[in-house]
Amino acid sequence: MSAAAGRAVFGATSSTQPHRRAAASAASQSRGGVTTRAVGSSRTVGSSGAGLQRSTGAETRRDGTDTQLSKNLFRFRHVIRARVVAAAAAPADVDENVDVDGPTQVPRARGVQDGAWNALDESLVLNSQEDATKTYNLSLPSEGVAAAAASAKAAPFYLMGLTLGELKQFAVSKGLPGFRGKQLRDHLYGPKPAKTLDDLTTLPKAMREALRDANVEIGRSTVHHVAQAADGTAKLLLRLSDDRVVEAVGIPATENGKNRLTACVSSQVGCPMRCTFCATGKGGFARNLAPHEIVDQVVSLEEHFGVRVTNVVFMGMGEPLLNIPNVLRAHEALNAEVGIGARHITISTVGVPRSLERLAGARLQSTLAVSLHAPDQDLRERLIPSAKNYPLDALLHDCEQYFVATGRRVTFEYTLLAGVNDSPEQARALGKLLYTKRLASHVNLIPYNPVDDSDFDRPSRASVYEFRNILDEMNVPASIRQTRGLEAAAACGQLRNNYQKDPMAASASASKPASVPVEV
Numbered sequence: 001m002s003a004a005a006g007r008a009v010f011g012a013t014s015s016t017q018p019h020r021r022a023a024a025s026a027a028s029q030s031r032g033g034v035t036t037r038a039v040g041s042s043r044t045v046g047s048s049g050a051g052l053q054r055s056t057g058a059e060t061r062r063d064g065t066d067t068q069l070s071k072n073l074f075r076f077r078h079v080i081r082a083r084v085v086a087a088a089a090a091p092a093d094v095d096e097n098v099d100v101d102g103p104t105q106v107p108r109a110r111g112v113q114d115g116a117w118n119a120l121d122e123s124l125v126l127n128s129q130e131d132a133t134k135t136y137n138l139s140l141p142s143e144g145v146a147a148a149a150a151s152a153k154a155a156p157f158y159l160m161g162l163t164l165g166e167l168k169q170f171a172v173s174k175g176l177p178g179f180r181g182k183q184l185r186d187h188l189y190g191p192k193p194a195k196t197l198d199d200l201t202t203l204p205k206a207m208r209e210a211l212r213d214a215n216v217e218i219g220r221s222t223v224h225h226v227a228q229a230a231d232g233t234a235k236l237l238l239r240l241s242d243d244r245v246v247e248a249v250g251i252p253a254t255e256n257g258k259n260r261l262t263a264c265v266s267s268q269v270g271c272p273m274r275c276t277f278c279a280t281g282k283g284g285f286a287r288n289l290a291p292h293e294i295v296d297q298v299v300s301l302e303e304h305f306g307v308r309v310t311n312v313v314f315m316g317m318g319e320p321l322l323n324i325p326n327v328l329r330a331h332e333a334l335n336a337e338v339g340i341g342a343r344h345i346t347i348s349t350v351g352v353p354r355s356l357e358r359l360a361g362a363r364l365q366s367t368l369a370v371s372l373h374a375p376d377q378d379l380r381e382r383l384i385p386s387a388k389n390y391p392l393d394a395l396l397h398d399c400e401q402y403f404v405a406t407g408r409r410v411t412f413e414y415t416l417l418a419g420v421n422d423s424p425e426q427a428r429a430l431g432k433l434l435y436t437k438r439l440a441s442h443v444n445l446i447p448y449n450p451v452d453d454s455d456f457d458r459p460s461r462a463s464v465y466e467f468r469n470i471l472d473e474m475n476v477p478a479s480i481r482q483t484r485g486l487e488a489a490a491a492c493g494q495l496r497n498n499y500q501k502d503p504m505a506a507s508a509s510a511s512k513p514a515s516v517p518v519e520v
Contacts, residue, residue, distance in 0.1 A: 108283065108285075109272075109284055112124070112274075114274070114276070115385070116385060117274075117381075117386050117389060121272065121386065122389060124285060125272055125273075128268070128272055128319075128322045128323070129322055131288050132288045132322065132323045132324065133325060135287075135288050135290050135323075135326055136325035138155060138157075138290070139161065139290050139329060140166075141157075141162070141166050141170045144157045144158075145157050145170065145174075145214070145216075148214065149214050154215060156215045156216060156219075156241075157214075157216050157217070158217055158219030158290065158292040159188060159216065159218055159219055159292070160220060160291075160292035160295055160296055161219065161290070161291035161292035161293075161294070161295040161296075161329065161330060161333050162184075163332060163333055163336050163337055164181065164182065164185045164336070164337065167181035167182070167184045167188075168181030168182070169181070170184075171184065174210070174211070176207070180203065180207075184200065184203075185337060187199060187200050187201075189337045193220075193303065194220075196217075196218060196220075197211055197216070199218070219292035219293070219296060220296055220299075220300075221238040221239060221240050221241070221293060221296050221300065222238065222239040223237075223239075223300060223304070224237045224245055225237040226304070232252045233249065233250065233251050233252070234249070234250045234301075234305070235247055235250075236248045236249075236250070236301065238296070238297065238300060240269070244269045244287070245269075246266040246269055246289065247266055247316055247317055248263065248264065248266065248297035248298075248300060248301055249301075249316065250264075250301040250304060250305055250309075251264065252305065259307070259310075261301070261302075261305055261309050261310050262309070262313060263297065263298045263309045263312045264313050264315050264316050265294055265298060265312060265313070265316050266289060266294075266297065266316035266317035266318050267288070267289055267294060267314055267316065267318040267320040267323045267326075268285065268286075268287070268317060268318025268322065269285070269289065269317070270283050270285040270286045270318065271283075271285055271318045271319055272284075272285035272319075273319050273322075273384070273385075273386050274386065275350060275373075275383065275384050275385075276382070276384075276385070276455070277383060277415060277454065277456050288323040288326060289323065291326050291333065294327065294330035295330050295334060297316075298334060298338055299338070308339070309338070309340060310344060311340070311344045311346075312340050312344065312346070313345075313346040313348065313369075314327060314345075319349065319352065320348060320349055321347075321349040321352040321355035321359065322352055324355055324358055327347065328364075331347070331364065331366065342364060342365040343365050343366065345364075346367040346411070347359070347364075347368055348370075348371060349370055349371065350371045350384055351370065351371070351384075351395045352390070353390050356368075356401070356402045357398070357401075357402075360401075360402050360405040360406050364406075364408075367408070368402065368408065368410050368411065369444070370410055370411070370412050370413065371384075371412075371415075372412050372413065373413070373414055373415050373417075374421050374426075375426050375429035375433055376392065376429065377391055377392045379421060380392055383417075396437050396439060399437075399439055400438065400439065403439075409439075410439060410441060411441060411442045411443075411444060412439070412441075412442070413443075413446060414430065414443055414445050415446045415447075415448055416445055416464055416467060417459065418448070418456065418458060418459040418460070418463070419457070419459075422459045422467055424466060424467070427467045430443070430471065430476075431471050431473075431474030431475075431476045432474070435475065435476055440475060440477070441477070442477045443471055443477070443478040443479075444479060444481055445464065445467060445478055445480045445481065446481045447464050447480070447481070447483060449483070
């Protein structure tokens with residue numbers, strides 16, 4: 001089916017590259033099984049990890065499920081209401097005088113509060129989508145090169161994230177022969193990825209100087225901090241060119257005798273969706289990531305581990321489908337240049353109206369993972385405020401049409417929160433919902449990762465397995481995501497929240513990264 005045919009379906013029915021190695025050393029501290037260190041350079045880490053660590057948190061009895069559920073939902077509503085009242089009474093201005101080295105919260109936009117989704121939230125989402133389009137346009141050789149050269153104050157044009165065809169186009173636009181594009185590709189994605197223009201050693205010095213004069217840069221981020229868990233999982237805090245920070249997580253594993261390294265990458269600096277159980281959602285949204293900043297996360301993880309990444313999941317900070325043009329460009333480069341198979345890439349979303357149609361039009365062979373987290377609209381809206389503008393029935397209908405248009409079944413993510421959405425009754429409701437919608441493909445159950453100042457608890461091991469077994473009995477395939485790196489501020493956005501409220505001072509030296517230990 002063509003992309004046009006895919007769009008017609010929605011419109012008619014619904015509103016190989018070699019692995020890279022880098023070795024270095026750095027002073028490290030060890031704390032409670034988590035290693036945190038100031039980063040001067042990367043070091044090699046075995047991809048098989050140090051064994052699989054299983055942590056299910058405190059065991060909690062589930063006697064009287066219905067009563068316990070009611071109590072937890074009452075407490076949840078009470079806490080949210082109290083926070084809304086407190087936020088409304090507090091000054092809206094953000095304190096600009098912050099200690100960036102201390103544990104802080106990334107600020108939300110003025111006026112954004114916990115509670116029901118409102119017009120301000122919706123306007124911020126629209127602003128995010130507009131920013132995504134602008135960021136995308138500046139990443140194109142046809143527009144970005146001219147914009148970068150127009151003024152000394154203009155943003156540079158970045159080479160990282162470009163495909164071979166685009167690099168050849170770029171070379172020709174600079175009056176260079178086309179084969180220089182291939183040389184650039186080899187420098188960007190080869191065994192030793194370039195960090196600065198001086199690393200483009202196959203280009204004459206005069207040519208490198210000409211690129212510098214044209215405001216062209218490689219587009220690498222600085223590894224600002226590393227949190228290392230005992231099981232081998234590593235979270236990199238990457239410092240961007242505007243002194244914001246984002247997280248990228250490397251998860252090594254061995255399956256059927258084969259080593260695997262999964263990269264969990266961020267798509268935005270922060271997130272405007274406000275999911276109540278998400279550390280990123282507790283903070284604010286700054287901007288979308290450009291393609292080079294997304295691809296660089298994978299390259300940086302490969303440098304850190306000393307092996308190639310085998311799988312990529314867009315499940316880090318941000319809502320990928322609010323930044324869909326740049327996510328798709330990064331996807332293309334990861335597939336074509338970094339060598340990640342399309343079927344080894346997963347794009348996750350909590351649900352953005354009209355975005356699944358656009359994603360279907362891209363005709364990807366990758367996996368779409370939709371975050372449900374509740375079997376009914378009322379609870380889902382409490383956990384995911386943005387669900388107010390994208391009801392559960394409409395989301396699942398679009399998932400059906402996505403399958404019709406692409407032939408690719410949808411995976412569903414379900415974070416289990418103790419006493420809130422993990423009861424046997426809710427498991428049966430979820431199973432019935434997906435089975436009757438002909439969407440019983442696969443459910444990925446995720447025991448909640450505790451977040452600082454969270455209103456939620458991690459469910460017991462027994463309740464997690466009971467939930468999974470009920471889905472299996474209802475012919476809805478389900479698996480339990482293994483907890484990895486739980487200690488290393490593993491909740492998405494938590495490490496970033498520990499470090500940054502506002503952009504770091506531009507004068508701060510990138511060679512002297514912060515070394516504040518992760519709180520565990």
